[in-house]
Amino acid sequence: KFSPKDITAYTFELPASPFSADTKGVIDIERIKYKIKELSKLSDILIIEGAGGxxxxxxxxxxxxxxxEELGAKTLLITPSxxxxxxxxxxxxxxxxxxxxxxxxxVNLYRDRDDFNRVTAPFYNSHFDSWWLLDEGLDNFIKNL
Incomplete structure (x- = not known):
């Protein structure tokens, strides 16, 4: 079992962007990349959660x-609804x-499904060949990737 310190390069008190939360200027990008590299050795698939967007x-x-981009990581973009x-x-x-x-x-469907289907889904359906709704939890979504 892992603790937050085992899986993160940095933690901060302020719930903000890493830049804003890092009031002492300690963030080192190479340390973050090293931590990710080390964690990737422990599993077949590593999911890296970004902070915010x-x-x-x-x-x-x-x-x-x-x-x-530097990691060459395939990205799962989760958009709001x-x-x-x-x-x-x-x-x-x-x-x-x-x-x-x-x-x-x-799409993380955490808002009203009827409004989403009426307001947003028509555009997505006309613009994209395929897209997914994350409405039954992340575990079910990942199983279908």
Whole structure:
């Protein structure tokens, strides 16, 4: 069994972006990459959870998407289901595609399904060949990857 210290390079008190939470300036990107490399030796598949989103700063000029790109990690983009989610989803997909990052994506359906089906799903259905709803929990979703 692992503790949070076993699986993270850093923890901070402030629930904010790593850049903002790191009030002492201790974050070292190489340490993060080393921790990920060491953890990947312990399993066949390693799921790395980012903090917040693709453009969340880890350091002043280094974002989550930079780490993903440097790791060459396949990405699971989980988008919101609230009003405005089409914009968030399209911007994130564009950023991943622009950098040539391999990804799958799904919608975290934590809002009203009827509203989502009426407001957002028509666009996704017309724009994408396939997309997934994460409405039965992450475990069921991962089984189907």
């Amino acid at each position: 693709l453009m969340v700063p880890i350091k002043r000029d280094y974002m989550m998407i930079d780490l993903i 609230n009003l405005g989610c089409i914009n968030d989803t399209m911007l994130s997909i564009e950023a991943l595609e622009r950098r040539g990052i391999d990804f799958d994506w799904c």
